[in-house]
Amino acid sequence: MSTITPGSPEPVVTATSPIRASNAIPTPSAPPPDVLRCAYMELVVTDLKRSRDFYVDVLGLVVTEEDDQAVYLRTLEEFIHHNLVLRKGPVAAAAAFSYRVRSPQDLDNAVAFYTELGCRVERRKEGWTRGVGESVRVEDPLGFPYEFFYDVQHVDRLAWRYDLYTPGSLVRIDHFNQVTPDVPRAVAYMEDLGFRVTEDIQDEDGTVYAAWMRRKPTVHDTAMTGGAGPRMHHLAFATHEKHNILAICDKLGALRRSDAIERGPGRHGVSNAFYLYLRDPDGHRIEIYTQDYYTGDPDNPVVTWDVHDNQRRDWWGNPVVPSWYTDASLVLDLDGNPQPVVERTDTSELDVTIGADGFSYTRRDEEDMPTWKQGEYKLGHQL
Amino acid sequence: MSTITPGSPEPVVTATSPIRASNAIPTPSAPPPDVLRCAYMELVVTDLKRSRDFYVDVLGLVVTEEDDQAVYLRTLEEFIHHNLVLRKGPVAAAAAFSYRVRSPQDLDNAVAFYTELGCRVERRKEGWTRGVGESVRVEDPLGFPYEFFYDVQHVDRLAWRYDLYTPGSLVRIDHFNQVTPDVPRAVAYMEDLGFRVTEDIQDEDGTVYAAWMRRKPTVHDTAMTGGAGPRMHHLAFATHEKHNILAICDKLGALRRSDAIERGPGRHGVSNAFYLYLRDPDGHRIEIYTQDYYTGDPDNPVVTWDVHDNQRRDWWGNPVVPSWYTDASLVLDLDGNPQPVVERTDTSELDVTIGADGFSYTRRDEEDMPTWKQGEYKLGHQL
Amino acid sequence: MSTITPGSPEPVVTATSPIRASNAIPTPSAPPPDVLRCAYMELVVTDLKRSRDFYVDVLGLVVTEEDDQAVYLRTLEEFIHHNLVLRKGPVAAAAAFSYRVRSPQDLDNAVAFYTELGCRVERRKEGWTRGVGESVRVEDPLGFPYEFFYDVQHVDRLAWRYDLYTPGSLVRIDHFNQVTPDVPRAVAYMEDLGFRVTEDIQDEDGTVYAAWMRRKPTVHDTAMTGGAGPRMHHLAFATHEKHNILAICDKLGALRRSDAIERGPGRHGVSNAFYLYLRDPDGHRIEIYTQDYYTGDPDNPVVTWDVHDNQRRDWWGNPVVPSWYTDASLVLDLDGNPQPVVERTDTSELDVTIGADGFSYTRRDEEDMPTWKQGEYKLGHQL
């Protein structure tokens, strides 16, 4: 059953999550760790110098610390040691999705919660990355390397250091985005972990294509995107204003690196944020994001978008480039080996919206888009 | 011979126009009228109410005057009667590209100049549109209906009326853009009319794909785009800032009219301006444009872009949708009949840059674009 | 003892609140209600039509509901019934500072907490304002009319309705600001209520001039400003970007109501936000505010500013107009009568920074400001 009905011209708003999993992982009896927010990602990159150049010289992230194996980077408003670790390695992959928890005791909760889920759990007094103390890493039920930590080194919050700002300054880490074959199952597990759904994409048959979930009161700390997984879809940083995102594009053009722009800039339907998707030298996808809305009330309305609504992923109706649906980064297990990728069995968003068999609408009651829109949507499948 | 050479990684800057016509129309001995600026366009629309809704309710142009046959519209900083006339008619077309001249005497010059060119010339004491007095209209050597006027009714310049501004307010008319088969020939004639080239697009063989020309000291008052013509490619209005253009997109999304967006928003390579292309209810193309640069010195450097430079039309390397190359509006002769359209014989920009046989580069020394960019460029030809 | 030391050139950052009250109100044994966020203010206005014109026609707040006694207004991203109630009454005043709590049970906690504090407490099944259900109102230990509610009518979140946006659209309620004679005592009570200090202003002797406290993870849900109280200093709404705030000023100019601008626009030192202070037709102060930073981690660093630091309240060193220090709105008791105002006994920020005896610095090691800055600071005391 779906919340999407043919007659409705607009996204459907419901009081609670409209997603039900038929095959949910049993909820642990142990309470979940109290997650504050997505805090950092550890990315394995194959050419550390080239990646450093992208994240530091082009995007302007601040180097907290570095050596010949890793670079620790943060945004301008951050006070913890890092929001991104670039670590040199043989295969480009995401090594950790790391969340900060409310207290040291939450590490105990994390261990109990994931142990009960039957997951591989590793706790390290000294942590895995510099500046971060005792941490718990797990291979979660979906195959993702999740980390939880409280203890962290404080560094200067550079928010007032306008002498360091560039036109495209990144000021906060905003969210992760993960690819997983079965979105309702992933959502049920994340709800057990204490996350709340804020928006999702469905079709009339109730197939769920993606869901956004939050701990901090923004639209998300992470999202689950339906597809072959576990894979890392993207990591997002926030700017203050929209012109900052445009400035990143302008700079990439000036550097003759405009091909780092995969999609956008544009306005999302889902989240209402302004966005840009880049690809780093290893193909890891980075979103630059600004201006979603407050979601912190427990009865925050959940917004469900019709997968055929042409404005769900781009409010301006600009097509999503197929690579955005198909490409994603491998994720590592706790031994540092890539997790095997499992295909999605539900229909894919790419198939139902782009290409010869796809169907999308801007106004539900009208059949055809004008030729300039049609073309781009129809041709996507041939790649 | 071309100014484009294979080794050069960047646009070529020259002191004077790099365009030479092999078959130029002879220069009249009469001096040309002293053109101040592009001032207004008269558009024939098939559904006056629907067009009024687009230009007034959606885009926020100000109605100076209207009746059941025509709507006279202006931008917020304008002090002359109108920048756009929507006139009801059976066939959507551009009825006049109207330039303001420096003095009443320039009408005499216009008559002499075009008479010597062998063009049909009509002078009307009372003008063709309300608010505009004595005017000269011609069918110019390229087949376009050009108008010249000095006498015009002054109206309130609403620049300070911030109580009337909307988030996407249009503050000035900026330029016309015309489609014509032979760009060098068109440029030679426009130079005789007193225009100066500021930028152009060529290939290594010297084929000219488009040229931008100005009277007022911006990048252009009109541009000549190579293609089947005479046709009207677009009319452009300026906003103050980039966020105003994004706001127009956001509003179109909210009205479920995002399909009015044909291309963009983006940053142009040529002109360095921020842009958006819309299609009005009749398919007339409107550009929203902001922040090009001062060109008023007589030795203003001319910038020539390589047609294969992926960033020439979009600095961020986003592909140009094929309809942008192929679609344009008919133009009318002085009897109000559509001018016949003549095909271009030179190679087309669409063919040499988009589709299976196309070729474009971001960095001249590298062969391949990444898959996400490749795809969109390769597929364009199949429309 | 103060965290401010003469040698330190910059604000002092500490891990926990640097404010200690010598005369703190005893902490209740009952747990405080779990406050989510500041949610709305009820303002008594003397001319309902004139106030409606200011908040609706000038500022663009959305009318959820209204009658001849009250107008219920909300911001564009809000989903609860209102963020501001304008109620007609004989004396301009703030009738309620209303917080949303996490659950209906928190009303029980509120009753117990304030009862133990010896405060007057009133619980109403039907609430005090339309759209809001069961609520608890108290006269808090500082004399302020605080309200707590969970039950509220949901209304359309207009975030995506860009067709309704104006250039200066207000998208969220951000915070309250209260005037109270003894800031450390007020802070101790608010910490008992579960609030956390994010920033404050002190001098070398440890006098606290103001403190900012939050529940939601922004710089504040309310602030305590030292002065004669209890009084309401201001209510703040957020815009998306800085240009939205400038647009409000431009519109006030166009309406010949620029005298509604009391202070700003400018950049705050404290909070790092961009700001503007307006005065409504009754003199109630409204702040427009954008872009502070995330404060949700429990160890979020607290920033203490030296009262003599010229950039603490305006990062650009522009002087604070004296009325901003001296004027504030009365607050009502639960019978609707104005609370008596008690003078501050500690030194005032106005006295120590503006006027003949005031002292402020931009660079701590330099004595004099240039004449253009000096003048404005020196003269403030003569008002």
Place this chain on the structure above:
Amino acid sequence: MSTITPGSPEPVVTATSPIRASNAIPTPSAPPPDVLRCAYMELVVTDLKRSRDFYVDVLGLVVTEEDDQAVYLRTLEEFIHHNLVLRKGPVAAAAAFSYRVRSPQDLDNAVAFYTELGCRVERRKEGWTRGVGESVRVEDPLGFPYEFFYDVQHVDRLAWRYDLYTPGSLVRIDHFNQVTPDVPRAVAYMEDLGFRVTEDIQDEDGTVYAAWMRRKPTVHDTAMTGGAGPRMHHLAFATHEKHNILAICDKLGALRRSDAIERGPGRHGVSNAFYLYLRDPDGHRIEIYTQDYYTGDPDNPVVTWDVHDNQRRDWWGNPVVPSWYTDASLVLDLDGNPQPVVERTDTSELDVTIGADGFSYTRRDEEDMPTWKQGEYKLGHQL
């Protein structure tokens, strides 16, 4: 006689300049040089390193060339050698207001024009500053050192070099502003030189306090401000958008140099531009300016503001700091000696608008400004 009448609530718009000089300098019979635009200023600074730091490290102007005596600076969109020369010298002063002319022949015109005016004229084949060729310098009838040149070295226009942009990038030189005792007399001479008035400030008695005049089609290339002169009031550079100006303020705050901000940021009434006034290390005033309007039509409406209109110099009604009226830089004669300064005999704008005897209004029909505005205006005279 004045165009200002007591009943009129708004600026008065006239078709031609409303300023008449009773003691105009006789118009030369020689035609004036054809001035294109204000092109650069030569400033004498007392500490070259300190000034370089301000203009290059803080404001981000681009160094075209430099040695131990002078620094040649340009804006990002400029293609001529420089827009500002900082030259080391014993007394801070403006050494040249330099205009570019249309052709080399205009130098002959300049010589003839100023010779006929009885001015000291010097023509140098090799020019006065690096990168600029043959030039004419004069001590003009008002005592200002004016320069005219055509020949100039072209340099890279960095408009597309977004890798070099800072958040506050200056992209064009916009205008000069000069202080002179008798504004109508100055205007008459400038009209002879081919300038046109776009806006001015008068009172009901016809006293002219300031006038704005242009060659390029913006509000001005220079303005005449009534006061003791000849002195240089300010030099203005343009940014693309308003947030760029705010970023300059933010950066000055971060550098603890906020005292370089003399006035603003704000919106001008006159010109409708967004502005900021800075003082450089020698006290030379620099304006940062963006978004005035097109004025290129010969019948461009002239806007006359009432000196008592509180919004004429700041559209938001924020008071003008007295130093802005009183301070200005000396100008040099052709021997490099400061020109003697002659007092103004007409009433001063400072006296009639600020201070105990001043009078200003926001709404003409209301007597009083609210206390927060009143205060600042009333106290200005005591400095």
